[in-house]
Amino acid sequence: MENVKTLYVTGYKSFEIGVFQDNDPKIAVIKNVLKKEIIGFLEAGLEWVLVAGNLGTEIWAAEVVAELKNDYPELKLGIIYPFKEFGSNWNEKNQGNLEKIERLADFVDSVSHQPYQSPAQLKMHTRFLLEHTGASLLIYDREYPGKTEYFLKDATLFSEQYPYEIRLITMDDLQNSLDS
Template sequence: MDQIKTIYVSGYRSFEMGIFKEKDPKIEIIKNSLKKEIISYIEMGLEWVLVSGNLGVELWAAEVVGELKNDFPELKLGIIFPFKGFGNNWNEKNQHSLEKVKALADYVNSVSHQPYQSPAQLKGHTTFLLEHTGGSLLVYDKDYEGKTLFFLREAERFSERFSYDIRLITMDDLQNSIE
């Protein structure tokens, strides 16, 4: 396996998992699973974790990277939004969560420097992430569809042509991490 310097972390949005409170115990389980996987990537040379700022797994992953920086100061967090102004229409609580994560980031930018105009910006964002990462870590289970399916399909197609690592943390994995 090639050394992977940069991964993209994504997965379910909080509402897709029925998580609506910051203190939901499911969040700790997800964060612990992410932490374990990210550490295994770090031990193989990981330098950057990218997220795109979605509520749920991506923001929790960014918080995990923020914590891991204490033990792995060389680890960097990048937030690559699909378009300018991403999250501007969110409620105050969600915008506050996004601002907290932006403060942890070493790099923040957007693929499209225009406000949202069309799905083409989301497709361009996916292409950018695939071309600028060596793999992705997704909290996703094919038995429970969610928005991450669109990225996963593109990543699988991409991995047929290029060396690209795709790791899934499934519902079973989360369940087993509790036991």
């Protein structure tokens, strides 16, 4: 956690961990653990948290950052979508969640300024996030595969060439947070 100025937070999408309601108790556990981790980074000099707007971990992380701004007004939230019109095909409730975090954000943009055309846009997005952050915080457990696996593979390869920290919060970590 050595002087990371910009942190990317990602992890499971809500459906991957069986969260379908905004009042699911799992969300409070995840947000609590995210908050503790982000505070650790803040105390070491963190300035920005970036998310890509995915449902689940990234929306909850954005909400945590918004809460933390009360105690850490210098903290900034950035949303960097992979492509233009990201989420436009989602249902009304999910689009509402995206609009809510956009209102909380200090910066909103997309890596590709075109609507979705190909997986190359997703690869460019991952590359952009790795090159513009010093670390990633992932709610992810290798024993429970999900789409975050793709980002983790790319981040691991990146970290073999550049100083880059990858912090995983596993299912055990989430469970242990309930016990402590």
